[in-house]
Amino acid sequence: MEFFFVQCSITSILFIPHVLHTKFGYEFDLKPFEIYQHIIGLYILLTIVPSLAILVRRMHDSGRSGWNLLLFFVPIFGLFYLVVILFYMIDESDDGGNKWGENPKFSL
Template structure:
């Protein structure tokens, strides 16, 4: 999955906590959130809307709030891909140990088909061609070529 597809997928599933998300989908969206944070901080600095307390400015706070639910949903779907309940995301509340566990789980490879759906890398069990199936090749006779 490429960067733009991952961002589009996560934003379109912004409150969809079911299903699974591949590593690339999650980490590309995390990169997008990081880049949005940098951009909104620069806009805050240019507009003079940043606070002296070290917290984010007005634009940065609005950007963070806009990406909160999509990021949470992507994290839950990523945990589903590793075979864990989405409630495990709450372990991130525990400083250091919880953060390390979450990062390790988010970096773990996809598990086989589980109760959250088929493996997004390979599709349903027994399907050998990848998921989704590729379109027929040109000249295969299916399109008259």
């Protein structure tokens, strides 16, 4: 559940300024929205590493290696592999433990 909560919060934080910018920024040519774009870019840079860490933990929960995420960066193949990664994210975790440890869902 941690993966989905974090991804929803990141998406919602990025979605609200985008809606404000598309609604008001283009009509009035407001300079604060240009500054806001830089803030959004900085926010994305600051959340890349924690997001990748959560993705790797989610891969480990389902019994897969986190190194599989590097296949996403292979040109052309990475776009198709994105569908596979999305399937891995919604796939059920392993019952019990695997080589990366116990399943956190069942350890409570």
